[in-house]
Amino acid sequence: MTQKVTPRSVDYSRWYTDVVQMAELADYAPVKGCMVIRPYGYALWENVREALDRRIKETGHENAYFPLFIPMQFIEKEADHVEGFAPELAVVTHGGGKLLEEPLAIRPTSETVIGQMYSKWIGSYRDLPVLINQWANVVRWEKRPRLFLRTTEFLWQEGHTAHETREEAEEETKKMLEMYADFAENEAAIPVFKGLKSDSEKFAGAMASYSIEAMMGNGWALQAGTSHFLGQNFAKAFDITFLDRNNELQHCWTTSWGMSTRMVGGIVMVHGDDQGLILPPRLAPIQVVVVPIGKSEEEKRSVKGMTDKISEALRGLRIKVDSREERSPGWKFNDWEMKGVPLRVEVGPKDVEKDTVVLARRNQPGKAGKQTVPLSVLRQTVEITLEEIQKALLERARNQVKDRTQEVRSFQELKEAVFQGFALAFWCQDPEEEVQLKEETKATSRCIPLDQEEAEGKCVFCGKDASRKALFARAY
Amino acid sequence: MTQKVTPRSVDYSRWYTDVVQMAELADYAPVKGCMVIRPYGYALWENVREALDRRIKETGHENAYFPLFIPMQFIEKEADHVEGFAPELAVVTHGGGKLLEEPLAIRPTSETVIGQMYSKWIGSYRDLPVLINQWANVVRWEKRPRLFLRTTEFLWQEGHTAHETREEAEEETKKMLEMYADFAENEAAIPVFKGLKSDSEKFAGAMASYSIEAMMGNGWALQAGTSHFLGQNFAKAFDITFLDRNNELQHCWTTSWGMSTRMVGGIVMVHGDDQGLILPPRLAPIQVVVVPIGKSEEEKRSVKGMTDKISEALRGLRIKVDSREERSPGWKFNDWEMKGVPLRVEVGPKDVEKDTVVLARRNQPGKAGKQTVPLSVLRQTVEITLEEIQKALLERARNQVKDRTQEVRSFQELKEAVFQGFALAFWCQDPEEEVQLKEETKATSRCIPLDQEEAEGKCVFCGKDASRKALFARAY
Numbered sequence: 001m002t003q004k005v006t007p008r009s010v011d012y013s014r015w016y017t018d019v020v021q022m023a024e025l026a027d028y029a030p031v032k033g034c035m036v037i038r039p040y041g042y043a044l045w046e047n048v049r050e051a052l053d054r055r056i057k058e059t060g061h062e063n064a065y066f067p068l069f070i071p072m073q074f075i076e077k078e079a080d081h082v083e084g085f086a087p088e089l090a091v092v093t094h095g096g097g098k099l100l101e102e103p104l105a106i107r108p109t110s111e112t113v114i115g116q117m118y119s120k121w122i123g124s125y126r127d128l129p130v131l132i133n134q135w136a137n138v139v140r141w142e143k144r145p146r147l148f149l150r151t152t153e154f155l156w157q158e159g160h161t162a163h164e165t166r167e168e169a170e171e172e173t174k175k176m177l178e179m180y181a182d183f184a185e186n187e188a189a190i191p192v193f194k195g196l197k198s199d200s201e202k203f204a205g206a207m208a209s210y211s212i213e214a215m216m217g218n219g220w221a222l223q224a225g226t227s228h229f230l231g232q233n234f235a236k237a238f239d240i241t242f243l244d245r246n247n248e249l250q251h252c253w254t255t256s257w258g259m260s261t262r263m264v265g266g267i268v269m270v271h272g273d274d275q276g277l278i279l280p281p282r283l284a285p286i287q288v289v290v291v292p293i294g295k296s297e298e299e300k301r302s303v304k305g306m307t308d309k310i311s312e313a314l315r316g317l318r319i320k321v322d323s324r325e326e327r328s329p330g331w332k333f334n335d336w337e338m339k340g341v342p343l344r345v346e347v348g349p350k351d352v353e354k355d356t357v358v359l360a361r362r363n364q365p366g367k368a369g370k371q372t373v374p375l376s377v378l379r380q381t382v383e384i385t386l387e388e389i390q391k392a393l394l395e396r397a398r399n400q401v402k403d404r405t406q407e408v409r410s411f412q413e414l415k416e417a418v419f420q421g422f423a424l425a426f427w428c429q430d431p432e433e434e435v436q437l438k439e440e441t442k443a444t445s446r447c448i449p450l451d452q453e454e455a456e457g458k459c460v461f462c463g464k465d466a467s468r469k470a471l472f473a474r475a476y
Numbered sequence: 477m478t479q480k481v482t483p484r485s486v487d488y489s490r491w492y493t494d495v496v497q498m499a500e501l502a503d504y505a506p507v508k509g510c511m512v513i514r515p516y517g518y519a520l521w522e523n524v525r526e527a528l529d530r531r532i533k534e535t536g537h538e539n540a541y542f543p544l545f546i547p548m549q550f551i552e553k554e555a556d557h558v559e560g561f562a563p564e565l566a567v568v569t570h571g572g573g574k575l576l577e578e579p580l581a582i583r584p585t586s587e588t589v590i591g592q593m594y595s596k597w598i599g600s601y602r603d604l605p606v607l608i609n610q611w612a613n614v615v616r617w618e619k620r621p622r623l624f625l626r627t628t629e630f631l632w633q634e635g636h637t638a639h640e641t642r643e644e645a646e647e648e649t650k651k652m653l654e655m656y657a658d659f660a661e662n663e664a665a666i667p668v669f670k671g672l673k674s675d676s677e678k679f680a681g682a683m684a685s686y687s688i689e690a691m692m693g694n695g696w697a698l699q700a701g702t703s704h705f706l707g708q709n710f711a712k713a714f715d716i717t718f719l720d721r722n723n724e725l726q727h728c729w730t731t732s733w734g735m736s737t738r739m740v741g742g743i744v745m746v747h748g749d750d751q752g753l754i755l756p757p758r759l760a761p762i763q764v765v766v767v768p769i770g771k772s773e774e775e776k777r778s779v780k781g782m783t784d785k786i787s788e789a790l791r792g793l794r795i796k797v798d799s800r801e802e803r804s805p806g807w808k809f810n811d812w813e814m815k816g817v818p819l820r821v822e823v824g825p826k827d828v829e830k831d832t833v834v835l836a837r838r839n840q841p842g843k844a845g846k847q848t849v850p851l852s853v854l855r856q857t858v859e860i861t862l863e864e865i866q867k868a869l870l871e872r873a874r875n876q877v878k879d880r881t882q883e884v885r886s887f888q889e890l891k892e893a894v895f896q897g898f899a900l901a902f903w904c905q906d907p908e909e910e911v912q913l914k915e916e917t918k919a920t921s922r923c924i925p926l927d928q929e930e931a932e933g934k935c936v937f938c939g940k941d942a943s944r945k946a947l948f949a950r951a952y
Contacts, residue, residue, distance in 0.1 A: 029543040030550070030592050031580060039538035039608060046539065062515035063522065067505040068582075068613055068629050069566075074506070087573050090545075092582065094567040095628075096617030104507060106544075106568065106582075116506050126802070132515060137544055137613065141572030152571075153544050326602070 005338075007274045012218040019268055020147045023277045023339050033145040033152030040339065041264060043285035045155065048263055049135065051187045051283065052157060055179050061131040061159060066113050068137075069104040074112040078237040081111065084204020088140040090152075106139040111205065111230070111256055114160045115238030122252065124243045125164050129172075133159040148265030149222070149476045156260035162240060162252040166231075169253035173229040176257040177210045180225035188263065189280040189393035190214045190270050191401050192224060193422075193471055195447025200431045203256075207231035213446045213471060215401045216269035219421035221446045221473035224266050227257035265476075270397050271363075277340025278362050280393050281386040288319040288382060289341045293329045293348035302352045306375075310345060310357065313379045317386075337362060342389045343382065363389055363396075407469075411437075414460050414472060418443035422473045426457030426466040433461035437472065446471045481814075483750045488694040495744055496623045499753045499815050509621040509628030516815065517740060519761035521631065524739055525611065527663045527759065528633060531655050537607040537635060542589050544613075545580040550588040553713040557587065560680020564616040566628075582615040587681065587706070587732055590636045591714030598728065600719045601640050605648075609635040624741030625698070625952050632736035638716060638728040642707075645729035649705040652733040653686045656701035664739065665756040665869040666690045666746050667877055668700065669898075669947055671923025676907045679732075683707035689922045689947060691877045692745035695897035697922045697949035700742050703733035741952075746873050747839075753816025754838050756869050757862040764795040764858060765817045769805045769824035778828045782851075786821060786833065789855045793862075813838060818865045819858065839865055839872075883945075887913075890936050890948060894919035898949045902933030902942040909937035913948065922947045 005018035020026050025041030028034075037045060053063075069092065076082045090106040093099060107113065118130060135157050142152045159176060163169040177194055184190045192212035202209035206228040213221045234240070235251040244250045271278040281287050290310050294303040307321050320341075322332050329346070336344060346358040357378060361369035373381045404421025408414045417423035418441050427433070427445065438444055448470050459466040481494035496502050501517030504510075513521060529539075545568065552558045566582040569575060583589065594606060611633050618628045635652060639645040653670055660666045668688035678685035682704040689697045710716070711727040720726045747754040757763050766786055770779040783797050796817075798808050805822070812820060822834040833854060837845035849857045880897025884890045893899035894917050903909070903921065914920055924946050935942040 027593065027596070029545075030547055030589060031543055031545045034543040034545060036543065036593055037541040039540045042540045043538070045541075062519070064515045064518045065513040065521075065631065067507055067510040067512065068615070069505075069507045069510060071506060089571075089573075090568050090580075091570040092566050093569045094579075095565075096619065097563050097565075103570075104566075113506060117503065117512055120503070139544070143572065155541065 005274060005276060008217060015274070016269060017147060019272055019276050025264065025268070026147045033142045035147050035151050037261070040285060044267070044279070044283060045261060045264055047283040047285065052183055052259060055183060056133050056157065056159065059175065059179060061133045063134060064132045065134055065136070066110050066117065068107055070107050070113045072103050072105055074116060075105050077112065078205045078234055081205035085109070090139045090141060107136070108138055108140045109258070110134065110136070110158055111160065111234050112238070115234045115240055115254070118162050118252070119238050119240045122162060122240060122242050125245055128162060128164045128242060128252065129168065130162040132161070133157055146476070148268070149262055154261050156258050158256060158258040161255045162235070163254070164242070164244065164252070166253050169255050170229055173208070173210060173227045173255045173257070176255070177212065177227040180212050180227065180259055184212055184214065184224060185394060187280065187282045188267050189390055189397060190224070190266060191394065191398045193447060193449045194451065195449040195471060197447055198429060198431065198434070198445045198470070200434065201445065203228045205230060205233050207233065211447050214266055214270060215404065215422060216266070216476070217272065219404050219473070221422065221475040222262070222266045222269070223446070223475065224263055225257070225259040228255060230254045230256060271393055272340070275365070276338035278393065279340040279342060281342045281390045284340065284342050285318065286320045286339070286341045287317050287386055288314060288343045288345060289336045290319060290321040290345045290347065291329055291332050292321070292323060293346060299349045302349060303347055306347050306352050309375060310347065310378065313375065314382060317382065343385060359385060361385065361389055363392055408460060411460060415441050418472055418474055422471055424469045424471055425460035426468070427470040428459035428462060428464045428466045429470070430462065441474065443472050443474045446473050446475060481750060481752060484693060491750070492745060493623060495748050495752050501740065501744070502623045509618045511623050511627045513737070516761060520743070520755070520759060521737060521740055523759040523761065528659055528735060531659060532609050532633065532635065535651065535655060537609045539610060540608045541610055541612070542586050542593065544583055546583050546589045548579050548581055550592060551581050553588065554681045554710055557681035561585070566615045566617060583612070584614055584616045585734070586610065586612070586634055587636065587710050588714070591710045591716055591730070594638050594728070595714050595716045598638060598716060598718050601721055604638060604640045604718060604728065605644065606638040608637070609633055622952070624744070625738055630737050632734050634732060634734040637731045638711070639730070640718070640720065640728070642729050645731050646705055649684070649686060649703045649731045649733070652731070653688065653703040656688050656703065656735055660688055660690065660700060661870060663756070663758050664743050665866055665873060666700070666742060667870065667874045669923060669925050670927065671925040671947060673923055674905060674907065674921045674946070676910065677921065679704045681706060681709050683709065687923050690742055690746060691880065691898060692742070692952070693748065695880050697898065697951040698738070698742045698745070699922070699951065700739055701733070701735040704731060706730045706732060747869055748816070751841070752814035754869065755816040755818060757818045757866045760816065760818050761794065762796045762815070762817045763793050763862055764790060764819045764821060765812045766795060766797040766821045766823065767805055767808050768797070768799060769822060775825045778825060779823055782823050782828050785851060786823065786854065789851065790858060793858065819861060835861060837861065837865060839868055884936060887936060891917050894948055894950055898947055900945045900947055901936035902944070903946040904935035904938060904940045904942045905946070906938065917950065919948050919950045922949050922951060
């Protein structure tokens, strides 16, 4: 921990990798493209997972588990799906010491195998809707891996629902998009754009894909969650039919939606600084770290008495007392700053005398973020301060999005804007038009934001009439 | 649900499969040997998982996540390990559309890849102990699959720890065995034998394996959790070394321990009856089901008022009100009996008049298990009753173990005993001796129970002096 991270201004990519590794969120696995999620990173993921799982259940979904292995012929049943996923598949050819008759794909996503089961379980409109989610690992072969953001294996949840009507399925698709946005803003303190993906960016096999797009510290976009309206495409490919209220056989309307460990990378990049991570209190594995300060044995003893009282006062919060003997307080401050713990409590001999402690906020370095608090009001002060930090992080992230999102009217302006951050521009949605932008800037259309009024404008590329603005950015 | 399960007395195996499928715990997956865990089964697994995870964390362990893919050369580094696992491996030979330079095994267990990471992370005695657990899917190619009990892919937790000394590692191994026994008895209401595995049954690569063994409804044994003392075998194979307190380089002492979705099969087979599942209240996804009874619209309305009050009174428990219009009360009773819900609340028009409800216990069919309870004391009565059911299930299971476990002194007695249930017999632990027993009865030694005093006896096979009894049984 004597190492320092590469400053963001020097090399943003290296800063990211440094923070992820030095904060012990993750490490490279022996197999290229894969990662190990270390205990601190996994504790963060567990909190993400819990907050999402609660929302998934509150909206009426149940968890289940479907197999890792998918027969190759399943993947091939939906034409767009196989075209999209075939190049990324990992394939098992041998099992139990024998060559398999049919090779098995490791699931890159589970529409196919779940579709197969739904066709077996669903018979009548009375069986609908089916609202199922699974937490699982998936594999998509990755040529340019980055810890959390793009790894060959990653963890995620994937929801898969089947409905009687098109309207119901469309409503579900949007409801789950809202759920992701709610999670991102209220738990991860990350403001997002919710929108419709362009045809070239939509999920392989979907009628329409929606995403939430977040702005990282360098102005790039991260697609942090997606929700797909699959129409009857998979229902037709897998024969998911039901007898409707008139006793006629119909195909179901299905949806799928997912959020993954990539979200952890988003949290690092939205909030972190050159000292390391800054974690939003609602998701932080450790919300408060207590660092005792004392030199003589007597000092240490009296400080120990105080830290015991602090632990008692803060019971139920996620706290840690760092009583490592072999490390200095300064070293510990740096260590927990690297790990992004939102709030630090310092206790020295003088604090013991006065029955006070010092609170230091991770998101406000230096004296401005420090505050002396009597032990008697520590609990309520800590609770309020954690809420304030949560709000401050969201606020700062919102301001960054505001500062770095420009409305542009010409191709030239668009090209300049995407080097600063996000650009909003009218677009006629002709997929050919994005190509030049991508070639010159690497930016692409991220989504057509839902929160905009229909208006009259001219396409930023061709000048034709366009009624909707698209969001353009370089993206992870 | 008009179907009936095959009675246990007719065909115990079919009874098991019927119950698992009709109670909608699981279904067969399209790939042979794999299963789909349906929402009801997964909710049960989530409760198992939560109760175990709490114990794992309380004993100082942290969760992490290691990759699914393991380079084949890793598996080959520990000689016994590769011999044990090679025949069961699933192997990925293609990724991203290309033939891989080195094939990748899907993890059958993770000692190897975790060992590799530990060798990187551990440098000094100050880094020890490392106490990590992971929740993951693993794959072992299965020729004779059975839902939950033996599936090619299954879910489990695997703990992997590294220690400074042999003593510490041995202590950890036993501590986690105790944890499994505590979970089995106090959550799943399943009494177990804790013991040491014989050499022929121990984990591939371990110095010593311990297991908990439970008795199923047919008298067979189920190994429900294992804890392995790995000595320095994996530390030597993967170079997991540390500088000790004298600044000398040493190999770590490691352990591993696991419990899997197989436990769900154990719960089915220990408690279930010819009506279906019987779930222990602490793990049941639904602890109380409320069935409203009423014919006329007026009756239905007044009963509805009552069920609302019941829901309110039982808030915080896992309850479900079954208000399906198209099903009769009798049909619902059968349905929830199949699903093993511990307690049913019936409410009809007469109950509304008297402000009472009828409680019916799943584990006591007929009038004996029924009780009329005033609404005013419903909450406390339900809580007490659930605790009583939990205890009664454990008690019944204990009695079954007692009734069907025999101490035997001759090979003839041993052979007869294993057709009834478990047999305890002095054994000199010569592995050759089990062979004939296995050939004639399919029974094997399950473990050398830890809870026995050293004594003087004669080996049941050869008559030689033996100081320990072994447990013999047919096993899943």
